[in-house]
Amino acid sequence: MSFNISKNGIDHSRIIINWCFLFLLLIFILTSCATPQVEQLSRTQILQPDEEDNLGGTFFESGDIRTIATKMSAALLSTPEISKHPEIVRIALAPIRNNTRFVIDNEIFINRLRVELNKTSSGKIRFFSQTTDQRTRKKIIQEQDEEYWDELINQVADHIVNASFFQSAKQPPTIAVIPIRNTNFVDLNADSLTALIRSKIAEKSKGRIYFLSREKNGKVIEEILDEKDIKDMGLVKTRHLKNLYGADYFLGGEFIAKSLTIEGSTKGVHNEANVDKFVNIWLIDAGTGTIPLEKLIKIERKMMSGLGKSNYILTGELMGLSKATVGGARSDYLMLSFQLVNPITNEVLWEDAYETKKKSSTGTVYR
């Protein structure tokens, strides 16, 4: 291995070095000019919602819907009805009326606006859940009400045990439990409720109140009524013989639905109906038939939509002017307007609109 000059006077080592240097320089230049490759591996392209999709169509694009939400939410929050309102503003949403030729889901506009308002209002605006399934909510309320039953039963038992005429009674009074009747309900059974009340009274009275035990385990009404019939027939005329009934008081009551409308049945409100349900517990004097004591308790709350608390209604209207040629070219002018309405006075407090006009040479189907 030698780098000396050869016999013919050519310095081979220098030539090799120069070529190597040029080769390295070329590699350096080529690698420096490399550009990143943007590859699309799938037939599906991911788009940002504001991007155009190149599919044509003359209706609102996703970018338009987002622009509408951005602009309208800022405009709404700037209105004095909302910005100057001292408390949280509750808004009920009314559906957008679609008067255009396009068959689309109208809810998309108001839902996107609601999302934007919820995002930016910092809790100043509240909406009601108007479209979601309410079954879960109903179950939660029902379970909460049932958990409250223990408290209610305690209250009723205390009310009866601490009644003055029981406190001053010389002998322990006897109570017969009669079924709770349905006033404007159908198919509502309160056997379990009366059984719980009875056991709670017995527990709290500590032997100062007796309960009548008949064959039907508390369901004594038929027998008692039979005995009452005997009385009515004149066989029993004096109060001294009231022990024929075997009871000093009857514990009963009635179910009441807080409703003027009759739902589901011609006979009354169905037990599944969404109404406030009350039970009125009576203590009936067996001798006189009077009710010396009664207690009204709410056993089930009506599942409220909350719309009654709304300060305003937010609604809108979608209108359009469409043109089409024989060749299939189309043009559409679209206007989506929003209104904030006072539900009491029906005044339109604020209104704004978004307009666009688009033309396309191809027909596009919207779903």
Added chain:
Amino acid sequence: MKQRKSRARVLFIANILRKGIQMDRMSIIFINILIIFIVWGCRAPSTDLQRADWHSTYNVQRATPYDISREGTIVFVRPKEMSLIGTKSLRDYIEVTYETTRRNDAGFLEVMIGLRNIGGLHWYDDRSPNFVLSVKTVFYDKPFNSSGLSIPPIYESNWESIKMIRGTTTQYKAICPLKNGTYYQIIISEILK
């Protein structure tokens, strides 16, 4: 036999080392560069990712404070491709006629700019088409470029498409629905495709 071979090898290396001193300067430089290149390429993986090159992960380059501090309140996104002569950007066709800000009655920052389509004003480009621009506004609660450090925005509008009609000024308005929005940057781009 083995002893003879090893002796010849030692003599051969000694001969190379002795004659190598006689190499010219370029040869020495080349060999040195080659050695550095080989050593550099074969060095153990560095834990300092800032200096990593052929590694599994790379640090992403960061915008320099100097560049950020030079950014104005209205910026135009670079075009898809750059050109050596002239420009491929629609920026060449527009001018900002006004830029105003105010607090509206609700206390929100309201930004308005006027964009005029002036068309091509060069000898090599005298076209003046109508076109669509995408504009968005980003709002900040602190000066986003005062110290050359960029901060996250508190609110940003979506990309709004605005039609630029030849010769007319189109108004673009953006409202920050958050009261602490004080600073802004308007970003203009060619239509998003």
